[in-house]
Amino acid sequence: KAGVTQTPRYLIKTRGQQVTLSCSPISGHRSVSWYQQTPGQGLQFLFEYFSETQRNKGNFPGRFSGRQFSNSRSEMNVSTLELGDSALYLCASSSGKLAGGSTDTQYFGPGTRLTVL
Amino acid sequence: AQSVTQLDSQVPVFEEAPVELRCNYSSSVSVYLFWYVQYPNQGLQLLLKYLSGSTLVKGINGFEAEFNKSQTSFHLRKPSVHISDTAEYFCAVSEPQAAGNKLTFGGGTRVLVKP
Numbered sequence: 001k002a003g004v005t006q007t008p009r010y011l012i013k014t015r016g017q018q019v020t021l022s023c024s025p026i027s028g029h030r031s032v033s034w035y036q037q038t039p040g041q042g043l044q045f046l047f048e049y050f051s052e053t054q055r056n057k058g059n060f061p062g063r064f065s066g067r068q069f070s071n072s073r074s075e076m077n078v079s080t081l082e083l084g085d086s087a088l089y090l091c092a093s094s095s096g097k098l099a100g101g102s103t104d105t106q107y108f109g110p111g112t113r114l115t116v117l
Numbered sequence: 118a119q120s121v122t123q124l125d126s127q128v129p130v131f132e133e134a135p136v137e138l139r140c141n142y143s144s145s146v147s148v149y150l151f152w153y154v155q156y157p158n159q160g161l162q163l164l165l166k167y168l169s170g171s172t173l174v175k176g177i178n179g180f181e182a183e184f185n186k187s188q189t190s191f192h193l194r195k196p197s198v199h200i201s202d203t204a205e206y207f208c209a210v211s212e213p214q215a216a217g218n219k220l221t222f223g224g225g226t227r228v229l230v231k232p
Contacts, residue, residue, distance in 0.1 A: 004160070033218050043207060043222035053219035090160055094218055106218055108153075108160030 004093050004109035014114045016081040017067030021112045022043050031055075032074040033106060036068060037088040046089075049074050050096050072078065078114075086116045119210050121223035129229045130198055137181040138226045140208030148210040150191040152182055156195065156204045158180040164206075167191060170214075178202070203230045 005024045013019050025032050033056075045058040048070035048095040066076040072093075078085055088111045094104035124139040130197040142148060149168050165176025170183040182193045191208060205227050209220040 031218055035220075035222075042224045043209075045219050045221070048217050050217060056215075056219045058219070060214075092161075092218070104218060105163055105166070106220065107195060108162070110158070110160045117127075 004107050006089075006091050006109040006112050007062050008112060009110065010113050010115075012117060015081055015083060017034070017081050018077060019081060019114060020075055020077045021091075023055055023074045023076075023091030023093075023109060026075070026089075026107055027033050029093040029107075030072055030115035031096050031104065032068055032072065032093045033092045033094075034074070035090045035092065036060075037111070038084075038086070040055060043090075046075050046076065050098050056104055082117045086114060088113050118219045119145055119148065119206050119212065121221055122206055123223035123226050124207075125225065125226050127227045127229065129231060131196050133197050135194065136202075136228060138200050138206050138208075138228070140191045140193065140223055142189050142191065142210050144189075144210065144212070146212060146214060148184075149210040149213055150184060151211070152176065152180070152191070152193050153207045153209060153222075155207065155225075157204075161207065164193070167197075177196050189213055196226070198230050199231050200232060203228060 001044045007022045023026040031050045033048040052068045063079045068074045090111045092106035094106045120143045123140045130136045145185045152164040165174045167174045167184045175181045205225045209222040
């Protein structure tokens with residue numbers, strides 16, 4: 001099976017712009033989670049989508065949003081970019097077979113490195 | 118709220134020597150525990166996880182971890198490291214009662230294996 005793919009791998013934007021990142025989960029996986037990784041704050045959970053519905057949300061401002069399509073592919077959007085949004089954005093997919101979900105193994109993609117100038 | 122503390126930000130170790138990476142967590146409820154590894158310019162890969170049962174968990178690449186409920190710890194060990202083990206290691210927790218996937222990560226431990 002192909003792994004989790006994320007596009008683009010690298011992105012440079014300027015303050016005030018918006019950006020959309022894409023994640024294609026492993027075939028058959030229904031859950032997609034997004035994480036932000038920065039040197040200062042480490043790995044932080046953004047949100048999770050399951051069957052096109054947001055199931056979990058982290059503590060990020062409303063500028064960060066996401067969605068999931070019927071084929072389980074997910075996008076996240078950041079509007080009005082700030083310098084502090086520079087980070088590696090990781091997507092993880094899991095099968096979502098279990099109702100709870102927390103025992104599912106999450107498979108991570110290589111990430112999208114966003115630089116905000 | 119949960120929190121995870123990885124006590125060492127960097128661990129230098131010689132090739133073929135043992136290594137232990139320390140992880141402590143804080144939670145008011147029971148948790149599931151995970152160790153992930155991140156190689157340069159890559160995503161995270163699951164090494165092992167503790168859900169229930171035996172407190173000694175064996176993972177991939179010769180790693181193992183021991184869950185200690187009284188000390189709220191989940192330390193990762195490998196008896197003999199290789200150069201290829203140079204990477205950053207993350208401990209994480211999730212809540213069994215919570216719906217869905219949400220991992221809370223520690224700050225990471227960089228392991229540098231020296232020849």
